[in-house]
Amino acid sequence: MAKSIAKEFTKGLWDEIPPFRLVLGLCPVLGVTTTMQNGIGMGLATTFVLICSNILVSALRNIIPAKVRIACFIIIIATFVTVVELLMQAFTYQLFLQLGMFIPLIVVNCIVLGRAEAFAFKNNVLLSTVDGLGMGLGFTISLGALGGVREILGTGTFYGHALFGASFHPFAFMVQAPGAFLCLGLMLCIMNMFGEK
């Protein structure tokens, strides 16, 4: 049992790390990762939703009728997303302003719904919690890394601190949408090079 808990946790961090391995939930991945801080903030918000929805879906998996399960998942997910939105407005207002409309969009994030359907609905509460935590942290790391690379190249800063001197001309392309695709593609490529069996 202990072994499988560890396995469910670590799979989200490398083997099935979203969005690189699963290539799901690309909308926030490409949209918010203009800076590292935004990426991590978005990742943590998603992690919270993922853990909460996984716990609830798993706890209710014997009660929820299979035919309306997707509707139930969406209600659960949407509720927690709204909770996150309100909490972020109350406590981390500046981050909320930065992320703007991407917070409500967590509702339609494929990773959250995907984990509810593929994992939480079939496994017990403990495993689902661990799965949510692992996947969420994996997502946070990915978004942070992507945001970091784009921030360094696109604005010449790292986590808000200036890296280069005044002579550095920012590669503004990287903080725009096409830069996100390019950066994600290259990172996927590097990961696949290392992950080849």
Place this chain on the structure above:
Amino acid sequence: MKEMIKMVVVLTILSAFSGGLLASVRNGTKEKIENQELTFVKGPAIKTILAGASNDPIKDRFKIKDGDIENIFFVGVFDGKPSTVVFEVSGKGFADAFGLMVGINVETDKITSIGVTTHKETPGLGEKAKSDPSFAAQFQGLSPEKEMKVTNDGGAINAISGATITSRAVCVAATEACGIYKKIKPQIQEKLKEFSK
């Protein structure tokens, strides 16, 4: 039939539970969110527009009813004279409605400055209407008599690159603010007399 009832019951209970949870979170965070908005969103915008004023514009405010809409005017006292009013209008942005603070000098009849408050524009693009001071600076000194337009539409405002819709929306909102100002200018002047010492 039995399955049908179960589906309805489960969905109803789940929705009711979600509603209850959201209502309580909303109530719990309402006051905090309002404070955050005043300090982080409206406060800085008002203070930038009224930089150098000798009073506290957030404290010195009055309300004027125009039809069904009640506008809050923040007063800026310069050289002992309450010469500038700042008020908020809402515009239809790219993603959602946004708030725009417009400061108008009542004595010279000119826009002193504008500032975006709440918005859900795309980070890195439309969001620049708020974060890039050079865009807002273009509105400085314009007369409220003239309609504001971006250069593409034959106006004088240079749009933010990649965010023409947002730039256009800011122009429309600023023009609308000027319309409100022109309509109730006598009332504003009347109220302003209370603030002169």
